[in-house]
Amino acid sequence: MKFVSPQVKRNGNGNGNGNGNGHRKSKRQDVLSEVPHEEPKDGGKLIVLTAPLTEAIDHAGYFIQMAMASLPIWMEGVINKKYPKWRELEKNEDYSARYMPAGVRLVETSLLREYQRDDIVACFPEDLNKFVGPRTRVVAVSTHNPLGVTFAAGVYTSIFGSSRMPINSHYSRELFASIKASPYRDNFKVIVGGSGGWQITQTNSFEELSVDCVVEGRSESVDTLDLFRKAIRQEELPRQLDVKHPMDREGILFPDSRTTFGVVEMTTGCGRRCKFCVPDLNPQIDLPKDKIMDAVRANIRDGNKQISLATEDMFIWGQVHTDTPFYFPNREALVDLYSDIVNTPGVEQHVLSHSTIAPAVVDPTLIKELSDLLLPKSPIHFPYLSSHPQKKALAPLIGLETGSVRMAKQIMPSKGIPFHIDDWPSVVLEGLRVLNENNWFPAMTLIVGNPGETDEDVMATIDLIYEMERRGLFAFLIPSIFTPLHDTRMENAKGVTQTKQLTPLQWQLMMKCWKMNLRPGQYSWWGPTAWRVGSIGMWLYKLRRLNGPNFTWPLWMFSGALSEKTLHRMGKIYLGKPLKVKTRKELIATLRPNDLQFLREDNGDLPEGYTPPVNLAGARPWVGVGETLSHPA
Numbered sequence: 001m002k003f004v005s006p007q008v009k010r011n012g013n014g015n016g017n018g019n020g021n022g023h024r025k026s027k028r029q030d031v032l033s034e035v036p037h038e039e040p041k042d043g044g045k046l047i048v049l050t051a052p053l054t055e056a057i058d059h060a061g062y063f064i065q066m067a068m069a070s071l072p073i074w075m076e077g078v079i080n081k082k083y084p085k086w087r088e089l090e091k092n093e094d095y096s097a098r099y100m101p102a103g104v105r106l107v108e109t110s111l112l113r114e115y116q117r118d119d120i121v122a123c124f125p126e127d128l129n130k131f132v133g134p135r136t137r138v139v140a141v142s143t144h145n146p147l148g149v150t151f152a153a154g155v156y157t158s159i160f161g162s163s164r165m166p167i168n169s170h171y172s173r174e175l176f177a178s179i180k181a182s183p184y185r186d187n188f189k190v191i192v193g194g195s196g197g198w199q200i201t202q203t204n205s206f207e208e209l210s211v212d213c214v215v216e217g218r219s220e221s222v223d224t225l226d227l228f229r230k231a232i233r234q235e236e237l238p239r240q241l242d243v244k245h246p247m248d249r250e251g252i253l254f255p256d257s258r259t260t261f262g263v264v265e266m267t268t269g270c271g272r273r274c275k276f277c278v279p280d281l282n283p284q285i286d287l288p289k290d291k292i293m294d295a296v297r298a299n300i301r302d303g304n305k306q307i308s309l310a311t312e313d314m315f316i317w318g319q320v321h322t323d324t325p326f327y328f329p330n331r332e333a334l335v336d337l338y339s340d341i342v343n344t345p346g347v348e349q350h351v352l353s354h355s356t357i358a359p360a361v362v363d364p365t366l367i368k369e370l371s372d373l374l375l376p377k378s379p380i381h382f383p384y385l386s387s388h389p390q391k392k393a394l395a396p397l398i399g400l401e402t403g404s405v406r407m408a409k410q411i412m413p414s415k416g417i418p419f420h421i422d423d424w425p426s427v428v429l430e431g432l433r434v435l436n437e438n439n440w441f442p443a444m445t446l447i448v449g450n451p452g453e454t455d456e457d458v459m460a461t462i463d464l465i466y467e468m469e470r471r472g473l474f475a476f477l478i479p480s481i482f483t484p485l486h487d488t489r490m491e492n493a494k495g496v497t498q499t500k501q502l503t504p505l506q507w508q509l510m511m512k513c514w515k516m517n518l519r520p521g522q523y524s525w526w527g528p529t530a531w532r533v534g535s536i537g538m539w540l541y542k543l544r545r546l547n548g549p550n551f552t553w554p555l556w557m558f559s560g561a562l563s564e565k566t567l568h569r570m571g572k573i574y575l576g577k578p579l580k581v582k583t584r585k586e587l588i589a590t591l592r593p594n595d596l597q598f599l600r601e602d603n604g605d606l607p608e609g610y611t612p613p614v615n616l617a618g619a620r621p622w623v624g625v626g627e628t629l630s631h632p633a
């Protein structure tokens with residue numbers, strides 16, 4: 001029996017040659033035509049694990065996947081042109097995948113506690129037909145963002161005209177369609193998990209995608225194992241299953257094989273309790289260094305050259321459940337961990353994932369020490385911004401979300417602790433100053449259209465962005481429309497839902513962010529004229545109809561065809577007003593006396609005459625890490 005994938009059918013004659021209509025074959029058709037559609041010789045694997053192609057690729061770093069989550073499928077050509085080899089995959093001799101997203105690897109590791117190695121395979125979507133056979137009882141899919149309905153992803157596709165089909169979503173649907181078309185579909189269950197599973201549940205896409213069960217939570221859970229047992233016994237599965245998150249470090253497993261981008265978990269949870277946040281719902285855990293290092297070495301052994309530690313806030317690692325509050329980073333522990341990672345033989349590249357900004361104000365020396373360690377192995381180059389001899393830079397993802405203190409108090413009152421949320425704009429600007437001075441140019445997310453957001457709130461955020469510009473600070477600003485995420489305290493809150501509903505000020509904020517992002521680009525190949533002509537042309541062609549009249553003047557501002565001062569004089573845009581910003585010393589002066597003891601003297605700026613208390617062991621609270629403070633061993 002043949003397992004004909006739907007793409008092949010669509011492409012023409014059904015024998016795998018997508019060239020049935022006589023046109024020149026596309027690269028994609030070429031790949032498909034080479035796929036043999038044979039029944040697996042051994043009857044297939046009992047459990048087959050996979051992930052959408054666009055989430056599994058290990059090519060060209062994080063940005064390609066982020067772009068594919070946001071660009072609509074009709075813009076795929078842009079990616080093809082920039083990364084012509086993005087579809088090239090590395091496989092083992094038996095066609096199993098050489099790398100898979102960390103989520104898939106964790107499911108694999110979790111299942112290996114109960115099933116034989118030979119019963120399980122992790123493969124790329126194009127190889128499913130080699131492993132799904134009459135013996136298969138479960139096809140398990142791990143996905144990050146299958147339908148593109150999460151923040152940032154949806155908004156950019158909707159600006160360009162199709163809110164439902166980002167590139168990643170197209171490939172996810174293609175994967176589900178090929179599983180649905182399997183001749184053995186009646187014999188196996190399709191179980192989906194990963195951080196994007198909720199998108200299937202919330203849009204009730206079970207039938208359309210042919211999914212039997214969506215698991216919300218981690219694969220380590222005994223409930224997940226139970227579900228697989230049921231599926232293997234061919235019993236009915238619940239549509240949705242919420243499974244528990246391990247409560248301590250010992251409960252979290254580590255894969256012993258290569259992950260996409262060398263992702264290795266560093267922490268779970270966060271602790272700052274922002275109301276819109278999903279990962280913060282998980283317990284705050286920092287994972288043991290020895291297990292992290294084993295996973296790093298496993299990646300290198302299996303051919304990876306890049307490592308990235310997955311976290312919501314890298315700065316909490318080493319300071320979870322110690323005597324020091326988690327928002328005063330454990331400098332020695334962090335430097336020790338990152339030093340061991342970048343100095344592991346075979347690690348050629350290291351990329352940061354997520355962090356918060358207040359730690360840069362709390363401990364600028366830590367930022368400097370990490371920069372010295374991490375810059376040489378960073379694959380990111382910002383030629384027009386970096387002062388590093390090879391123009392290297394670090395670019396973690398940091399949440400800015402809003403410049404409005406009123407809004408921040410409502411949605412993220414602890415985002416800047418130990419500093420008071422009243423000082424949020426100063427914490428952002430001061431933190432960014434420290435980061436930029438050390439060649440960190442973060443990607444910062446902003447939420448536009450929060451529930452209850454007023455024009456004054458948007459103006460406050462615009463003020464902050466203009467203040468960044470005035471001070472010559474740089475962050476890659478990623479505005480996205482508020483998306484109520486499942487299970488969060490804002491899951492039932494309603495903000496803006498479509499780009500057409502955005503006010504002129506909200507549009508201005510979005511377009512100002514993008515204009516700021518292009519500052520370094522203005523000197524490079526694209527050039528200012530290309531932007532002017534291109535954006536106005538796009539507007540005339542398509543965007544003015546899609547995004548409504550409120551989009552018009554912000555787009556003119558973005559294009560640079562008219563100066564911001566002129567547009568302001570015409571009454572078309574708001575020119576941000578200068579902000580009064582606190583210095584680090586002034587920010588520190590606002591701290592509660594109890595918090596001052598956790599600051600490091602070598603950073604300076606402590607209040608005049610302040611002497612840090614000495615503990616019973618004769619040490620300062622932050623001295624003697626590893627003895628007085630628990631340092632993950």
Ligand code: B12
Pocket residue numbers: 054055056062063065066067068069070101102103104106107110140141142143144145150151152153168191192193194195196215217218219220224260261263265278279310311312353354485
């Ligand atoms: C690394 C990372 C990335 C990387 C690499 C992703 C990759 N392909 O490997 C990059 C930078 C490319 C990326 C991009 C994006 N990301 Co991301 N990313 C992360 C991060 C930091 C770690 C993910 C990870 O590997 N974790 C470790 C693994 C082990 O966890 P896991 O995948 O969740 O798997 C566990 C469970 O989910 C479950 N599980 C997983 N799969 C399955 C399958 C089955 C069958 C079962 C039963 C269980 C199960 O078991 C695992 C543990 O045992 C998370 C935050 C976080 N801390 O999780 C954000 C996160 C997942 N990303 C997020 C987002 C929004 C995005 C983007 C849409 C951002 C954007 N606009 O560009 C894109 C989408 C990319 C795409 N391809 O579509 C959000 C998701 C929010 C949501 N709930 O929808 C998160 C949670 C960040 C956040 N703070 O909000 N991301």
Ligand code: SF4
Pocket residue numbers: 270271272273274277278279280312313356399412415
């Ligand atoms: S700081 Fe980031 S990870 Fe932490 S709770 Fe807030 S949004 Fe979530």
